[in-house]
Amino acid sequence: MRYAFRIVNVFTVDGDRLSGNPLCVFEDARDMSDTQMQALARQMNLSETTFVLPSDKVTAHVRIFTPGFEMPFAGHPTLGTAHVVRSLRGLDRVAFEMKAGIVEVTSRGDTWTLRAAKPPATRPVSATRAELAQMLSLPANAVSDEPLWVNTGVEQLVIPVGSPEHVRAATPVPELIEKHGFSETRDEAMAYVWAREGDHLLVRFFFTNHGAVI
Structure with missing residues (x-):
């Protein structure tokens, strides 16, 4: 089985494409098991790797893994995944189903804003x-x-x-x-x-x- 993924840099500085915080995004993880997701996150060895899945509630179901465990929510993986989903589907506003709840993300050009699933x-x-x-x-x-x-x-x-x-x-x-x-x-x-x-x-x-x- 082949899976498409992208490496994106979030929070780049002054147009430097290699600055910022790297993230791996798997575009379609429908056939992956939890064990496979964790193993791939460990193999990528970035701070987080995300996996995009279908959702019957919102734009997509997104899961976030570090090399050692799954996270319910994190900011830079959410923004980076939204960038990838926008490029795939042409959407400037997305909502992700995550373990922490529904997270909304909007863009104006290259400026992204997210609304956390719950008040702090x-x-x-x-x-x-x-x-x-x-x-x-x-x-x-x-x-x-x-x-x-x-x-x-x-x-x-x-x-x-x-x-x-x-x-x-x-x-x-x-x-x-x-x-x-x-x-x-x-x-x-x-x-x-x-x-x-x-x-x-x-x-x-x-x-x-x-x-x-x-």
């Missing part, structure tokens, strides 16, 4: 701002506003910092991100670090993998 749920972070700054190898006052655990389908630790330079300089300490950034609902440690840069947001996402931070 938040909870406080037990670590202090200074402890999170230390976790990121930043000055003690670098965390500029309240950090939060945010869940719109999957839980993320979201940390605002004072400047784009802080985002670029962030270098997580593996043992500290395991301590302060571990989510029991995801059984992994991660952190989103962000700051405003003009009319945009500069964001970096860190996660642990076998003791290293990626």
